[in-house]
Amino acid sequence: MVKNTLALGAALAAMTLAAPAFAKPSTSAKLTVHPVAEAQALDLAQKAIAIRSVAGPGNKTGDVAALFRDSLVAGGFDPAEISITPLGDTAYLIATWRGSDPALKPLVLSGHMDVVEAKREDWQRDPFVPMIEDGYLYGRGATDMKFDGALAIAALLELKREGFRPRRSIVIEFSGDEETTMRTSRAIAEKLSNAELVLNIDGGGGSFDEKSGKPRQFTWQGAEKTYADFELTVTNPGGHSSMPRPVNAINQLAAALLKIGQHHFTPEVSPLTREYFERSAKLETDPARASAMRAFAANPADGAAVATLSADPAMIGKIGTTCVVTMINGGHALNALPQRATANINCRIFPGHAPAAIMAELEQAAGDPAVKFRDVTEGSVASPASPMRPDFTAALEKAIHSVYPGVPVIPAMASGASDSMWFRSVGVPSYGASPVFIKDSEDFSHGLNERTPVSNVRPAIDYYLSLVMDLSR
Ligand SMILES: [Zn+2]
Numbered sequence: 416m417v418k419n420t421l422a423l424g425a426a427l428a429a430m431t432l433a434a435p436a437f438a439k440p441s442t443s444a445k446l447t448v449h450p451v452a453e454a455q456a457l458d459l460a461q462k463a464i465a466i467r468s469v470a471g472p473g474n475k476t477g478d479v480a481a482l483f484r485d486s487l488v489a490g491g492f493d494p495a496e497i498s499i500t501p502l503g504d505t506a507y508l509i510a511t512w513r514g515s516d517p518a519l520k521p522l523v524l525s526g527h528m529d530v531v532e533a534k535r536e537d538w539q540r541d542p543f544v545p546m547i548e549d550g551y552l553y554g555r556g557a558t559d560m561k562f563d564g565a566l567a568i569a570a571l572l573e574l575k576r577e578g579f580r581p582r583r584s585i586v587i588e589f590s591g592d593e594e595t596t597m598r599t600s601r602a603i604a605e606k607l608s609n610a611e612l613v614l615n616i617d618g619g620g621g622s623f624d625e626k627s628g629k630p631r632q633f634t635w636q637g638a639e640k641t642y643a644d645f646e647l648t649v650t651n652p653g654g655h656s657s658m659p660r661p662v663n664a665i666n667q668l669a670a671a672l673l674k675i676g677q678h679h680f681t682p683e684v685s686p687l688t689r690e691y692f693e694r695s696a697k698l699e700t701d702p703a704r705a706s707a708m709r710a711f712a713a714n715p716a717d718g719a720a721v722a723t724l725s726a727d728p729a730m731i732g733k734i735g736t737t738c739v740v741t742m743i744n745g746g747h748a749l750n751a752l753p754q755r756a757t758a759n760i761n762c763r764i765f766p767g768h769a770p771a772a773i774m775a776e777l778e779q780a781a782g783d784p785a786v787k788f789r790d791v792t793e794g795s796v797a798s799p800a801s802p803m804r805p806d807f808t809a810a811l812e813k814a815i816h817s818v819y820p821g822v823p824v825i826p827a828m829a830s831g832a833s834d835s836m837w838f839r840s841v842g843v844p845s846y847g848a849s850p851v852f853i854k855d856s857e858d859f860s861h862g863l864n865e866r867t868p869v870s871n872v873r874p875a876i877d878y879y880l881s882l883v884m885d886l887s888r
Pocket of ligand 1: 529559560593617
């Protein structure tokens with residue numbers, strides 16, 4: 416590859432940015448400058464943010480697909496290798512860069528084009544008018560994930576510009592309903608089930624230290640919990656409330672819910688979460704939490720460690736399956752015995768368990784055959800953890816350390832649900848590995864005034880060049 420060695424000043428001058436642009440990288444990494452790609456990433460991100468790709472009437476996701484396709488074609492992708500497939504009110508895009516060795520299975524970069532609804536009256540700025548202010552890119556999708564998509568596209572086009580020839584085909588795809596029904600996500604995973612490995616550019620990422628603003632840690636995701644909803648129903652002939660019977664549907668349901676509330680699933684670790692706890696313990700400032708993490712990684716049956724971690728809402732989901740009642744409904748009149756009572760139990764299932772087995776365990780915990788259980792989950796599928804592949808972890812650590820030397824790299828299990836789920840469920844390893852860093856307190860994805868530091872552009876491009884080359888040559 417031909418590295419561009421323009422001086423920073425010349426590089427900035429070469430860019431036509433309406434912005435104060437790039438803050439200094441906060442590490443001593445010698446970042447390579449890719450002025451064309453950097454300018455293109457910011458430009459493309461802003462154009463994409465301006466398109467209202469929200470599910471429902473007026474959904475413009477297809478326009479984002481057209482924007483991305485046009486950029487890819489202008490950058491040298493073969494138009495015959497790009498497909499945009501409409502589905503319902505949305506669409507998905509798959510673009511292939513053929514490798515020289517057809518025997519190798521493709522590397523896939525996976526993202527999405529849709530965004531969560533955003534209302535002008537709730538935001539300080541128009542969510543669909545991108546703006547760069549004080550070093551931040553503002554707008555719906557700045558974090559989740561039009562900026563990420565633009566960075567990946569710009570990086571691939573930079574590789575083309577520099578004359579890189581992959582041995583393994585590189586596929587970049589964008590789903591069109593990741594935030595809602597995930598029908599396009601599922602369709603893409605089925606089409607690309609021959610992939611060698613997926614980089615989910617919408618998962619993982621880095622965090623900046625709240626005070627210093629320096630990179631604190633980088634997390635990649637190799638697993639996610641399975642989302643499930645179980646509906647509990649108790650029915651009863653009912654009657655006049657002046658003549659109560661011994662059995663009451665609401666009482667029965669309430670008793671079952673209390674028992675479920677007291678039920679705890681057996682804590683467990685996987686190779687990935689063990690690594691997570693071991694590495695996170697080194698960064699943990701609270702000694703009690705750090706020692707609980709180490710003890711749990713060594714022995715998930717350690718009662719004291721389980722008690723410490725279970726008491727922490729940020730940790731309890733990482734040590735096993737959790738289920739919690741989220742909705743109840745019952746009765747039909749103030750003066751009638753309830754004929755029906757229902758509740759929803761929402762579960763986040765540790766990879767490796769079938770939802771049916773978890774529902775059976777809940778039924779047993781409830782201990783009342785009058786309480787009927789039904790799996791009412793929509794848009795989710797059980798997925799195994801992806802293996803800790805040394806080729807991936809080596810390429811990833813090399814890429815991230817080339818731009819943020821020495822930053823701790825931590826594997827993690829997401830609480831679900833991402834597009835990775837669909838790939839993993841068809842046997843393709845998928846890794847969330849977005850190079851975008853942000854302060855935890857500034858993560859407004861799905862929320863108001865979403866924004867991302869523009870200082871990410873330069874290291875992110877460099878990261879993608881390194882990672883994509885290593886995984887495709
Ligand atoms: Zn997303």
